[in-house]
Structure formats: structure tokens, C-alpha cells
Amino acid sequence: MIKSQNTKNLFMIFVDRDGTLIKDTGYIKDPSEIKILPNTVEGLKKITSLGAAVIMITNQSGISRGYFDLPQVVHLNEVIMKRLSASGCKFADIQICPHGPNDGCGCRKPKTGLLRKASKSLNIPLNRSVIVGDRETDIAAGLNAGIPGILISSDKSNYNFGQYSTAADMLEAAYIIERLAIENSWILDV
Numbered sequence: 001m002i003k004s005q006n007t008k009n010l011f012m013i014f015v016d017r018d019g020t021l022i023k024d025t026g027y028i029k030d031p032s033e034i035k036i037l038p039n040t041v042e043g044l045k046k047i048t049s050l051g052a053a054v055i056m057i058t059n060q061s062g063i064s065r066g067y068f069d070l071p072q073v074v075h076l077n078e079v080i081m082k083r084l085s086a087s088g089c090k091f092a093d094i095q096i097c098p099h100g101p102n103d104g105c106g107c108r109k110p111k112t113g114l115l116r117k118a119s120k121s122l123n124i125p126l127n128r129s130v131i132v133g134d135r136e137t138d139i140a141a142g143l144n145a146g147i148p149g150i151l152i153s154s155d156k157s158n159y160n161f162g163q164y165s166t167a168a169d170m171l172e173a174a175y176i177i178e179r180l181a182i183e184n185s186w187i188l189d190v
Helices: 040-049 070-086 113-122 136-145 170-183
Strands: 011-016 052-059 093-097 129-133 149-152 165-167
Touching: 011 113, 011 136, 011 170, 040 052, 040 070, 040 170, 052 070, 052 113, 070 093, 093 113, 113 129, 113 136, 129 136, 129 170, 136 149, 149 170, 165 170
Parallel strands: 011 052, 011 129, 052 093, 129 149, 149 165
Antiparallel strands: none
């Protein structure tokens, strides 16, 4: 886990990994498979400029299925963070659920364990957060935690999982987050 020493964060943005930050190609094992999605860097930089703590949350059931182990996932996350950090993106935390869909854990999205753990760790209330993801489970985790969700999808007409909004990419999501932050008085100056 990576934790920010910055205590100035006013709100949190939970961001899914595969399909939201990087191209979802299945069970990624090798760093050469990592492809940062277009407009991700610009979106993340905009979000952090608003005073948000960005937390990557990711279900990695490939661990419980035996496709790879936790150290491999941690290494892949470090490669992703290194690439994004080199472009000026900042993350306050990374939360991983290593369990499969039938393991009965409390951390696998759509459950809220990862969100609650990050909220407690960063001392930022959940009601001052938004979740961004590309799957119904991401949006459901937000709904289960009582927070708005932004679905990343190029097809804005066919999916309605109860999300607050739908965005084509992280940059468009960042503008929606900015609007939410202003409406909810999470930021004072823009």
C-alpha cells in the first residue's frame, strides 16, 4: 500500500484499475501488457489539482484463482504508479482485493471494505468521495457506500447501473468530479 503524507486532501476519488486507468486485457501478468488509457494522466492531474486524494481500488481475483500471486500484482501496481507518477499523477493509496467472487470477503467490490479502509486510513469521510470505474461492480460499491459513481464507458446510451454520470475517459470524469466538488463545497477555490 502507498499512503500519502498529504493531510490537505479535502475529498477522495476511488479509481478502479483495469478498464479505467489501464486497458483491460484480462489477467495481466507482465508489465509489458500495461497500457495507460488515453486522457488518464490529464484527468488524474486535474483531480489532484482540486485537492482530492486519489485511491486506486482493484479486485484481483487472479490471485485466488492461482493465475498470479500478490507480489506480482503489487509489482504491476508499482509499474503503473511509476509511469503515472513520471507524468505528474499522485496517488494517496492503493487497495487490492485478492479474493474471488465466491470467497465471501468484505473487500471485493461491490462490497465496501476497500473504500472504508481507505477512508479510515486517510481520515476523510466517505460522504466526501466519488468512485470511478468501468463496471457495474464499481458503481455498486459506490452505491453501497452511499457515494456517487462515474461509469467510464464510450457508450453513454446503453448502460445505467445507477451511476451519477457516465464519462468517456478520466479527463471527462475529472470535470464531472470538479462539478460535484463545487456543488458539495468540498473545494473552496477552483
